[in-house]
Amino acid sequence: MSRLNPEQDWVIHDVPELRIVTDALWDAVKRRKKEIDATPAVQGIRKSRFWEKKRSQHLLTGKLDASGNLWLMRDHRDSLPTTGGGDHGEASRVLECR
Known part of the structure; x- marks a missing residue:
């Protein structure tokens, strides 16, 4: 220390x-x-x-990126997948962020 x-x-x-x-x-x-x-x-x-003052917690605090994609927390050791829907309203595409 x-x-x-x-x-x-x-x-x-x-x-x-x-x-x-x-x-x-x-x-x-x-x-x-x-x-x-x-x-x-x-x-x-x-x-x-x-x-x-402590900020209130919201349902999706810290779970959305700047484009509105939801970060999915799966058991991936070296990557973090996101739904790629964004403003298209579709969550069929998944990106792998390393």
Whole structure:
């Protein structure tokens, strides 16, 4: 198990020649981020603390791909078959995803 070293043991050096963003651009982005963070929408999102709430489970959560194909869980050791019906309404075609 890896652990962080204590902060007093950290060695930190400023190496400006390795920067890929200029200081002016960095400062402008930080200012813009502060402006965005101060908006009522962002304040409301932070106040709601949505990330601490558990999402409800739905019947097909995690079982459909982007095209609407249903992932069939069969006993295939090295592949995962899907129905290839998609928006055609047919489930006769089966794809093997490895």
